Amino acid sequence: MxxxxxxxxxxxxxxxxxxxxxxxxxxxxxxxxxxxxxxxxxxxxxxxxxxxxxxxPPVEPEQEVWGSGVTYLRSREARKAESTTADVYEKVYDAARPEIFFKSAGWRAVGHGQPVRIRQDTRWNVPEPELTLVINAQGEIVGYTVGNDMSSRDIEGENPLYLPQAKTYNGSCAVGPGIHVATPDDLTDLTIRLEIRRGGEVVFAGDTATSNMKRPFQELVDYLYRELDFPAGALLMTGTGIVPPDDFTLAHGDLIRIAIGDTVLENTVA
Structure with a gap:
């Protein structure tokens, strides 16, 4: 469905x-x-x-989108490389408690075909393709969609306390095109692909699979729902395993194409 x-x-x-x-x-x-x-x-x-x-976007204005970090080995290595305090990412990757952060109010999210943005006060920006869980008020996973967790790597790398500014700004959260109704067992080995085009040419492409995640999906949900109620349900981005090289940054006009299975989310950098 x-x-x-x-x-x-x-x-x-x-x-x-x-x-x-x-x-x-x-x-x-x-x-x-x-x-x-x-x-x-x-x-x-x-x-x-x-x-x-x-x-x-398949999220309503009163709902919230949250994010997870350092859930793949590739993400841990990239975050360590960009940061002046690399050990914090090593610690969270190995810790019992995951990294969970607020990403966007539903009314601020954008959908398939709508523009995403890079901050004007940054120099190093990347998309982060992520399977995004749809969760009910009881903390049960009922489906998933495709997510793009736009991130300013230089801001977060300067100081981990700048994470909210690196992650949450106008045009930083894209989800869609729709929601696949699914059980957690349907999500264990989905392929995630990222392609970035500039002037019609592919300038970066990569892929991973949800089977490469360190943490089970339900574990991330359980931590999000600890001491926090979501009466209208919530969406949770589950981290990225695809990170462009350190010499790559997004530019205005780039087309970002994220595919999970046969479902494709496309956004242009405005």
Whole structure:
């Protein structure tokens, strides 16, 4: 089952497998339900007309997107290389507690085909392709989407306490195009690919798989939901295993293409 969110003259509207669902349906309301009830309601809803209208990010304004860091060995090595305090990344990679951080309010996220940005006060910026979990209010994984955790490596490298500025700014969070309804077992060995084009030419490409992650998905969710409630559910980016070389930085006009399986999220750097 695949959910998409569309712009219509009457406001945002959800679709299931390319057919509109009833007007007024909200993902945040569905995510108040346990997973079994969430699935039952979605399956019972009558399909409407074929979905039309531009795709919107598959997250609602009142929801939140969070991030995880140093969940792949490649990410640990890249963060150590960029940082003046490299040992903190070594420690978090080996620690019981993962790195979890706030990424974006739902209303600030952008979707497939919409522009992402690099900060004006930076010189070293990269996309971070990440499988992004969709989680209900009870902390159960109900699906996933594709995420781009745009990051300013020079800001974070200068001081780890600058992480919020490196990660959270206008145009720094892209998710989409839609949500695959799935169980955690469906996510254990998905291929993630990144391609960056500049002037029509590929300037970087790389791939990894979720099987290379150090931490199970549910472990990341459990830490996010410790002492923190999400009555409307949440999205959680699960870290990156693809990092461009140290001499690469994004430029205005670059096309970022992230694929997880057959699902592709594309954004241009504005």
């Amino acid at each position: 695949y959910l998409t969110r569309h712009r219509t003259p009457d406001g945002a509207r959800w679709a299931r497998d390319g057919r509109f669902l009833p007007r007024g349906l909200k993902l945040s309301a569905l995510l108040t339900l346990p997973r079994s009830a969430f699935l039952a309601v979605l399956e019972a809803l009558p399909p409407g007309e074929a979905a039309t209208g531009d795709l919107l």
